[in-house]
Amino acid sequence: MSKHTHSFQAEVAQLLHLVTHSLYSNKEIFLRELISNASDACDKLRFEALANGALYGDQPELRVRLAFDKDARTLTVADTGIGMSEAEAVEHLGTIAKSGTKEFMSRLSGDQKQDAQLIGQFGVGFYSGFIVADRITVESRRAGLPPEQGVRWSSGGAGDFEVEAITRAERGTSVTLHLREDALAFADGWRLRELVGKYSDHIGLPIQMEAEKWEEGQDDGQPGRMVKTGEWETINQASALWTRAKKDITDEQYRSFYEQIAHDWQPPLAWSHNRVEGATEYTQLLYVPSHAPQDIWDRDRKAGVKLYVRRVFIMDDAEQLLPRYLRFVKGVVDSSDLPLNVSRELLQESRDVRAIREGNTRRVLGLLEDLAKAEPAAPTAPAEGGEAPAEPPQDKYATFWREFGAVLKEGLGEDFANRERIARLLRYASTASDAAGVSLADYKARMKDGQKAIYYITADTLAAARHSPQLEVFRKKGIEVLLMADRVDEWALSHLPEFDGTPLQSVAKGAVDLGDLQDEAEKKAAEDAAEAVKPLLDQLKAALKDQVEDVRVTTRLVDSPACLVAADAGMSLQLARMLKQAGQKLPATLPVLEINPGHALVKKLDGHPRFDDLAHVLFDQALLAEGGLPDDPAAYVRRVNALLA
Numbered sequence: 001m002s003k004h005t006h007s008f009q010a011e012v013a014q015l016l017h018l019v020t021h022s023l024y025s026n027k028e029i030f031l032r033e034l035i036s037n038a039s040d041a042c043d044k045l046r047f048e049a050l051a052n053g054a055l056y057g058d059q060p061e062l063r064v065r066l067a068f069d070k071d072a073r074t075l076t077v078a079d080t081g082i083g084m085s086e087a088e089a090v091e092h093l094g095t096i097a098k099s100g101t102k103e104f105m106s107r108l109s110g111d112q113k114q115d116a117q118l119i120g121q122f123g124v125g126f127y128s129g130f131i132v133a134d135r136i137t138v139e140s141r142r143a144g145l146p147p148e149q150g151v152r153w154s155s156g157g158a159g160d161f162e163v164e165a166i167t168r169a170e171r172g173t174s175v176t177l178h179l180r181e182d183a184l185a186f187a188d189g190w191r192l193r194e195l196v197g198k199y200s201d202h203i204g205l206p207i208q209m210e211a212e213k214w215e216e217g218q219d220d221g222q223p224g225r226m227v228k229t230g231e232w233e234t235i236n237q238a239s240a241l242w243t244r245a246k247k248d249i250t251d252e253q254y255r256s257f258y259e260q261i262a263h264d265w266q267p268p269l270a271w272s273h274n275r276v277e278g279a280t281e282y283t284q285l286l287y288v289p290s291h292a293p294q295d296i297w298d299r300d301r302k303a304g305v306k307l308y309v310r311r312v313f314i315m316d317d318a319e320q321l322l323p324r325y326l327r328f329v330k331g332v333v334d335s336s337d338l339p340l341n342v343s344r345e346l347l348q349e350s351r352d353v354r355a356i357r358e359g360n361t362r363r364v365l366g367l368l369e370d371l372a373k374a375e376p377a378a379p380t381a382p383a384e385g386g387e388a389p390a391e392p393p394q395d396k397y398a399t400f401w402r403e404f405g406a407v408l409k410e411g412l413g414e415d416f417a418n419r420e421r422i423a424r425l426l427r428y429a430s431t432a433s434d435a436a437g438v439s440l441a442d443y444k445a446r447m448k449d450g451q452k453a454i455y456y457i458t459a460d461t462l463a464a465a466r467h468s469p470q471l472e473v474f475r476k477k478g479i480e481v482l483l484m485a486d487r488v489d490e491w492a493l494s495h496l497p498e499f500d501g502t503p504l505q506s507v508a509k510g511a512v513d514l515g516d517l518q519d520e521a522e523k524k525a526a527e528d529a530a531e532a533v534k535p536l537l538d539q540l541k542a543a544l545k546d547q548v549e550d551v552r553v554t555t556r557l558v559d560s561p562a563c564l565v566a567a568d569a570g571m572s573l574q575l576a577r578m579l580k581q582a583g584q585k586l587p588a589t590l591p592v593l594e595i596n597p598g599h600a601l602v603k604k605l606d607g608h609p610r611f612d613d614l615a616h617v618l619f620d621q622a623l624l625a626e627g628g629l630p631d632d633p634a635a636y637v638r639r640v641n642a643l644l645a
């Protein structure tokens with residue numbers, strides 16, 4: 001059979017370069033990657049075989065074997081998994097199909113030290129073999145194909161690889177690394193055992209190595225050495241961690257299990273492991289990661305929870321097991337009730353699955369509540385009794401919120417039943433606090449006497465929110481306002497009309513009614529002012545008739561001449577802008593212009609020879625002040641210049 005030479009896809013070549021040049025200080029991770037691929041391949045076979053038992057052929061055993069040859073300087077990782085056809089080998093080992101990986105590559109800075117750190121946090125997949133090998137040879141046969149349809153793939157890790165058809169007796173894949181001079185230490189039984197213990201202990205299938213024994217040196221001067229015995233022994237725990245009793249599992253084991261299932265090499269923030277009994281029986285082991293996926297090497301199966309049925313792996317990313325707003329959670333659910341041949345469609349209809357989803361949701365919310373509770377624990381006060389926790393829980397909730405807060409907020413609109421619980425987990429920046437750590441309960445506790453609403457403002461950025469003229473009167477009266485700048489905020493809050501009996505109110509919508517916070521004298525003064533400037537209001541309305549719905553006297557400005565607000569029932573200007581950016585057609589609702597009659601600029605308006613220009617400048621500035629842009633910036637500049645001159 002002839003050999004074919006293929007070029008790597010450009011991104012692969014780039015990745016290879018990066019891997020071999022940035023990761024030499026952390027060489028050992030290649031083994032974790034290759035074993036993880038072998039394990040994935042076995043999972044895939046197990047799954048496909050549910051529908052077609054013949055795929056096992058005469059090899060029912062699923063396992064991974066490590067073999068090394070010091071003299072030949074090779075290390076081989078062989079599995080009895082699904083294998084690859086020739087076409088699959090070309091595709092899977094020559095291109096990067098995953099958009100996530102490409103996106104990841106595009107983030108790299110080009111600074112080798114930084115990139116090495118970044119890449120070290122993620123899996124680097126098959127190509128990491130080239131950190132330790134100057135040539136990799138893969139031999140494989142897809143389950144179900146005849147022996148003549150095996151394939152040999154080989155590459156020196158530069159620009160191309162070769163592929164040829166071979167005859168291969170065994171199903172599955174063997175990856176042989178031809179070790180570089182500086183990586184010969186990996187051709188060593190002790191070293192390999194140590195690495196398997198470190199990275200792959202909980203892989204749910206046996207990882208085996210040939211047992212070795214010590215042979216004494218001979219009289220002829222030969223030193224003693226380890227020799228292979230021909231017996232294969234399993235060197236990992238190979239047990240599904242979640243089936244063991246909690247008390248028998250150390251934190252370290254929980255963490256390393258997380259690494260393996262989440263392909264995330266940074267430790268999780270928290271986890272929850274339970275055996276749930278009752279009408280629906282299952283085991284859940286759920287983790288909250290410490291960082292949002294940047295997207296990592298396998299986006300397609302990264303997100304979410306793996307489903308097992310009585311320890312048999314069924315599928316990755318079973319999205320029915322958690323609501324979408326908890327999609328950052330990683331973990332395992334092992335059901336005792338579902339049938340093995342459960343499909344995604346079936347999952348959607350299953351009552352057991354619904355019960356599991358509810359149980360998982362409760363658990364995760366509980367986990368987050370615990371983190372939140374631990375958070376404000378005064379850092380200086382000694383713990384009451386007992387020993388200090390091994391790791392102080394400090395900042396965990398803040399970390400969670402920074403990474404996933406925006407996702408959790410979606411829950412307000414999505415999970416009616418848990419809305420209260422979610423609302424208590426919300427955290428915001430506010431005019432009273434720099435940190436983004438104000439909860440609605442904190443806010444309520446600080447409310448002024450007579451204050452009837454929780455006030456908030458949304459803007460494109462926190463800085464824009466913080467400096468919005470609409471906050472002036474709140475500032476003057478010392479009323480706290482929550483500052484929001486997440487895209488999802490406005491939508492999410494539309495599903496939370498009140499918190500614990502107190503309504504939430506946007507300061508940028510409708511007229512400000514400060515209720516009892518405004519004294520009679522102030523109200524009277526405002527009404528008088530409105531009366532006095534009535535003719536001016538009409539004049540402005542006429543000048544800006546295409547741009548505003550109404551012009552009225554403000555109750556919210558102190559230092560600024562004017563601001564724009566949404567009419568009572570309308571959507572806020574911020575939301576309207578977002579929708580417009582997203583290309584949506586909007587009903588033509590115009591904002592309301594509020595003017596501050598006490599302001600020098602407004603006083604000047606009356607009878608001004610350039611009234612029309614001034615009116616437009618006032619409007620455009622109000623727009624600018626809240627992060628918008630004048631429809632005709634050039635006209636704005638012209639007008640301002642004319643006025644300056």
Ligand code: ADP
Pocket residue numbers: 033037038040041079081082083084092093124125126127173297298
């Ligand atoms: P990932 O594992 O994230 O998909 P890798 O770079 O590790 O990325 O592997 C790329 C692809 O090569 C895998 O998705 C799989 O299709 C294929 N592959 C790698 N190793 C094996 C193996 N031992 N058996 C079968 N297929 C494999």
Ligand code: MG
Pocket residue numbers: 033036037125126
């Ligand atoms: Mg992989």
